[in-house]
Amino acid sequence: MSTFISLLRQHQQAFEQQYDNKLNHDMRSAIHAMLSCQTQQQQQVKWRCTECEHSEQHPISCGHRHCPQCQHQTTSDWLMRQQQKLLPTHYFMVTLTIPYQLRALARYQSKAFYKILFGVAQSTLKDFAKRQNKGEMGFTMVLHTHNRKRDLHPHLHVIIPAGRYDNVKQVWHKGDKHYLFNEFALAKVWRARLLDAINHHDTLVLPQQLPRKWIVDCRHIGYGEHALQYLSRYLYRGVLPDRDILKVTSNSVTFRYRDGQTNQWKIRVLPPLQFIWLILQHALPKGFQRVRDYGFLRGNAKTVRLRIQQLLMTVTKWIAPIQEPIRGKAKRRCPCCQHDMQYAGIIRLS
Template identity: 60%
Template sequence: MSTFIDLLRIHHDEFERQFGNQLSHDSRRAIYAMLSCKTGHQGCSQWFCKHCNHDDRLPLSCGHRHCPQCQQHTTSDWLDRQQSKLLPVHYFMVTFTLPYELRPLARSQPKALYQSMFSVAASVLKDFSKRKHGGEIGFTTVLHTHSRQRNLHPHLHTIVVSGSYNKMRNQWYKGKSNYLFNAFALAKVWRARMLDAIKYHTDLSLPNTEKLPTKWVVDCRKVGYGLPALQYLSRYLYRGVLPDKDIIDTSNNTVTFRYKDGQTQVTKTRTLPTLKFLWLILQHVLPKGLQRVRDYGFLHGNAKRLRMRIQVILLHLFNWKMPLLTETTQTEAIRICPCCQHEMCCVGITKAIERKINASA
């Protein structure tokens, strides 16, 4: 059982009294899902061992993307799918960050703000590429809403393929191994376009521009070559806001967790009252329907033919072996028999509503 869910279950009533008026509908949905995860309220799965005829019932997980007990295999499934898109070039990580003064918008209108962040960041990278080579680029963007201390800190991690493809000439432009775009120029355009997007969005209101910083932060750095770059990005994807292993103490009605300082890389700790800790984590629940990982350009799911054309070009340029195009499937749940240690098979699922109907009958 998750330490966070245990704390939420114990202090749920008290938490509702103190922070209930600040919870969004999406946060309440997440709380309900986590509290019912693997408790039997979702239903049960029926398992059978063909070796020793042992059968067992297991409560279903909630499957909510913010539940620390679920999504264990999501990152590995994503990495398997991305290997078919692999290119033998350098990759860069570009991080777009919102200033502190715009974080109230993330609390009041998160969906509108985050959608604007995605569209603006994509337009900035595409325009920089067109001015540089005149070709199309490919990149994957991941939304994160927290800092290392788990405070609200919206930012986008974008992994960009170094190089671009010119459709008219059917030609690949090789990028530099140590340089993608000027980070200061990216930050300047990022600031201007985000302020315009907020200004003209019907659901967003721009705060006093005089209080906004004149310089925003965009970080651009090389992160690897080929598969290691994808593995690097996978660490930013579906991990929870705070893994259970980083919660080191829950005594005296407080919670202490560890984190790594971004400047010094030294491991530090932070201690908060339990209710404030719960609120710290739950404020990062994303709106329903908001896709937090998105592919663009020739990495988009609908660009398979274009991507294969690029791979063929690079095959001749670099004498490179193309990745095998295998059918990608989601990781299946596995249960080991407690009696004989053989693999069991799932023979059925009973939903909670079905059990209620059967009970009433």
């Protein structure tokens, strides 16, 4: 069992009493799902072997995206899909941040706030690309809700291939590997548009004092593969992996994190209830998409994307990634004869 789920089960009553006024519906749903994940209270899935008649029953996983015991297949599937979209060109990563004064909106009105965050970010980037007047840009946008210490710190990572595609002339315009956008100008527009969008929302209210300068980072990251692997670690495997929880006592939880400045491991110690809140505050609204593709990287632009890859294959020695099928049926190997077992249905426990 996951260390975090074990902690949650042990301290559930005390935690819900202490944080009752802070818990929203999505957090409570996450708690319920994780506590029932792979337990005897869940329905059971039955497997049988057609060769030796061996059969097994296993508790069903909850499938919740914040559960540390689930979603490992989802992570590998997402990474494979993104790798199939890679182009033989330089990539940039743009990081759009918000000041800490807006984090209360992310915590208590997350669905409305994050929707605005994505909308403003994608329109701002598209408008900056139009100024270069060289065709359509493609990019993948990922929402991260925490910093390395796991405090609430919403920000957007955007992976962008350096180049544009002219769909009319069917020409690829190579980008500059040393420059994408002016990050200071991007930060000013990002700030102005986001504040304006929040001001025009029916329920979101801006705090009185906000910094005049916001931080936007725009940097060259090589050929994209490394950035995709980095982002995939934090998408579907929970906020903190078990391997980083070093020690659990009745009074404290010790976990490690890697410092962003020194790249060295550091230690953080919290009381159990505070640690549980630290993790659960990152629960996202049901159905909310934290990863989105735009331009020629969007899902329904496969034909355009393949055309771009073919164009680039003619000028480089690059070989397009194999379009492997994603996510087949679940499989299980028989422990007796090593043949594939057959799914035999769901057993509903009374």
